[in-house]
Amino acid sequence: MICVSSVNYSVLMNYDKVGPIISGRGLRQGNPLSPYLFILVAEGLTSLIHQAVGRGDVHGARICRGAPEVSHLLFADDCFLFCRASAGEVNHLMNILHTYELASGQEINLAMSEVFFSRNLSHATKENLVSILGVRHVLGTGIYLGLPSMIGRSKKAIFSYIKYRIWKKMNSWRGRALSKAEKEVMIKYVLQAIPSYVMSMFILPSSLIDDIEKMLNAFWWGDGSNNNKGIHWLAWDRLACPKAKGGLGFRNFEAFNMAMVVKQAWNIIQNPELLAAKIIKARYFPRSSLLEASLGYNPSFAWRSIWKVKQILLHGCRWRIGSGERIRVMYDPWLRGNGDRWVSSPQVECVYDLFVKELLIENYKAWDIAKIRNLFIGPVVKDIIATPLISSVKEDKVVEDDIHVFFGCVADRGCWMAAGLSQLLENPAYQDGTVVDRVFEMCRNEDNAMIGRVSSLFWCIWHNRNNKIWNDNIQLPSQVARMAFVVWNEWFTVHQLRRQNIVHVEDPRPVRWEKPGVGWIKCNVDAAFLAGSDITSMGLCFRDTNGQFVADFTQWQQPVYSIVEGEAWGLLHAMKEATHRGFERVQFESDSKLLVDDIHSRRPDNSEFNLIVNDIIFFMSSYVNFEVKFIRRQANSVAHTLARAANSWASFHRFEIIPLCIEHLIVNEMH
Template structure:
């Protein structure tokens, strides 16, 4: 009830209510809550946000079992199970009842990240990312029903035991299991939040999950053309005209027909021709509007309309005219509606021949002001490979992905630009680009340590990996295991660095990542690079001299 009251205040403000006056909401609350890409206005739903915040508290209690409040909760409500398996119990406090109210929401978004595998049941727990609900859906075969994931791992080689997998699961599930990266069998199994890159639950990601479910349940009509809405909101137009365009496209303007339906005492006639005024009539069918369209020389808008509604007209226009012309048409629509309201409510009427030119002038002035406001020189980004400082080695790394797995490419050069080595290794089952980029950086550091390169500079064109290296211990997903190993290798090589570089400056590593190679075995070239790399090395050497 409290949420509805507060949301009522928000919607009243949105529809322009002042004081005790009442304004008509022309769009349902659910449509306003949907994101702009889904045809809404992106209003935050207070109930959903409260659920997201409560889930964050539940996540913190689960992640910090040693904290005082966690120990108090455990002693009182869930002595023998963890907080994600607890029940509401007898005579719960308001706090505990609230936490249990969001337990299902949080648990539905979690899966296990495999470490040693001893805490995760093969059948029943969520640990298999590429299957529905992240569970093993095949019936138990070859192993007891209460078996754990550790029984599927070859502990000596720290990889999946393919013999056991093939005897217990169908082939598609074997492939899905083999895609899970096994790196450190001493790491604990962890529950991670699937809708955040680092595996940690946040209120923001939780609200996005709640909103996605809300949109699917409450406003399926608006879900269907995100590309159209994205284009409309990206147009170079004043915000008030963008909002008008949203209302026009959703047919949420106060046309005579809609006003008459809400209040039969109000006339539904057009203020210019006394015909029944639908939204389509107000902009296209009215003789007054059609004369203005024709006076501007864009009469073909009628050909695009046909018998369709306003949403279909917008779709047809977007497919047919360039963006600059689309902006002009939208401003003219807004001008028509403004003049219609001025005539209806204030008795004012502008000369028809002036409406189009004034709308065009308004748009031109806005564009000019935007150019003046945002015009600034674009910073020049170094797009060429640069030599490392004297005495250091630079290793460029990249990943190449296909349906079978990933190719990890590395090229090492010294401060003179001289070639040291190139390497490629293929890894089965890797499909995630960010994970692949991190594995390529790790491969670069492994080569640097193996060949005693002191304080190497390892470059990647993946900004996410570079950013995550600032705090790898916070990343709970499989990516975190790789990042922590990179940090360890960087320390072992005497303070190695990970740097971001543009894709153009990383072409050599890109070529190596797409070079054919054997599975799980590194192919390395010393002194003489592979033939497919010669031209790029020569090009990098020339550009590095001029940079």
């Protein structure tokens, strides 16, 4: 508590420092340390409750068998306490609160506190417990923290307070006599924000959403009087279109509501260790996943809302293959690289009951190509074999699809619109294939300025998502679009200046390949991509301390969807080949700086590329004398030439003598 008792302040008065002023009552209101101090003190209350639960003096609540026991929930200075409805447990709870009061100096405000009982208690028992607690008994039908405590049959009546709050704000003095520009700002940043919190938890009734949209439409076209008279020249669905399409960019509340609840469902899938996720799983899908769950018996309104958006979630994600035990071949999205992530139907009858595990070689994580060709037709076979299998992934997991990340996410579509690029987003020419296919198609059809703007927007969207994950800081679509504009302008300006001031200077020290140290083998590796084809090839070459050729290896790889993924697959194959040949001290060199940096930084990531990197790191942990270094393309010409030549050779080659295509390069680099 030294940080509290030693605090002092100084102020400037007439440009002179006055102070120090010693605080006699702890931290001032608004001090950045204040909320952390409260959390530290509240941890004391948490510890007291946990001790009582551990001794069996207090029992928390369970919503069903197998669900975690909840003894208390904290939100700022509010606290929910759960216990059995007995005088003994209530007295224990009061003793805990009294101890907390003495230790913290804070007193429980009984006038602002309430108690709620389950329905199977007698009236006499309720009265007895109320007298012990000294608080009032409520029915639990009010609004708490902006949400209704209980939701009955009439959903529209329960959520009608949202409509009232919007109406009250519209009819305040701030909402009158506004210009069209001021009305637009008020609708977008004040009125539309009022139902956002509730919409993130529940699917509101369609009739209530219609009423809200009609109110806002009347406010937009109204003359500023309380009755909002005026001709409604356009319906709300037209006003909700982007400005590029003739609308005003107002919110489509139904679509927004769905998107917000989808985020809650995705949070449950991605963070199963959360208390809310554990409770929902125990109640509604104890032996399956959220995507496989049924509505169940007597579901809550919150679960009904989540279950309703399940199909929307399925269209923006796919399964990443671990063991394949949970993924149904015909009913789950699991293919990669296809616009449709489901296996197309109709297929032969026997495949409808298969799981992905049954398409793998037994006890080995690789596709059983012969079996797949017997069961499926040509295009489906190609899509299945193109789906990567990564050794480090042990469990099946649902992941976001890259198309959803850049094109389908509601927030990211807002970024495209704010950047003035929505015409590309809706262009039929850019609707098919993977993200890479769509970007390449844009590069073929658009001018350099447009490609630069799109590239900057991609980078800013990705940066914004990472900023949310690592720093819990996210920007609005308008801010992301502005940042993309600034990035593109700065890049363009710098390159214009460089073109004007280019001075050709000969490099006095050309980059050359260097021999490995004594006792080491050096392996250069590279990947190549054949334009207009799905073929990705890799080449690697082993050389000894004297720079003499030892062996090389070329292979076609499974199709990959980014250059850096191909480089990572190539390096992984190089390590497997080194272990196959019994090499123990090997220096691996790659001209992909991104790959080498990612291996050394070991940053956690959920991408396909990072999972391949995890396999590489696993190899390096098993073989302590495996090193990975970055090398420039000029010094990696042997591996680069091999990788390009492999496109015209058979799928798999091991060379024990020098191939003709690299013979002159090997000889030159030996000297």
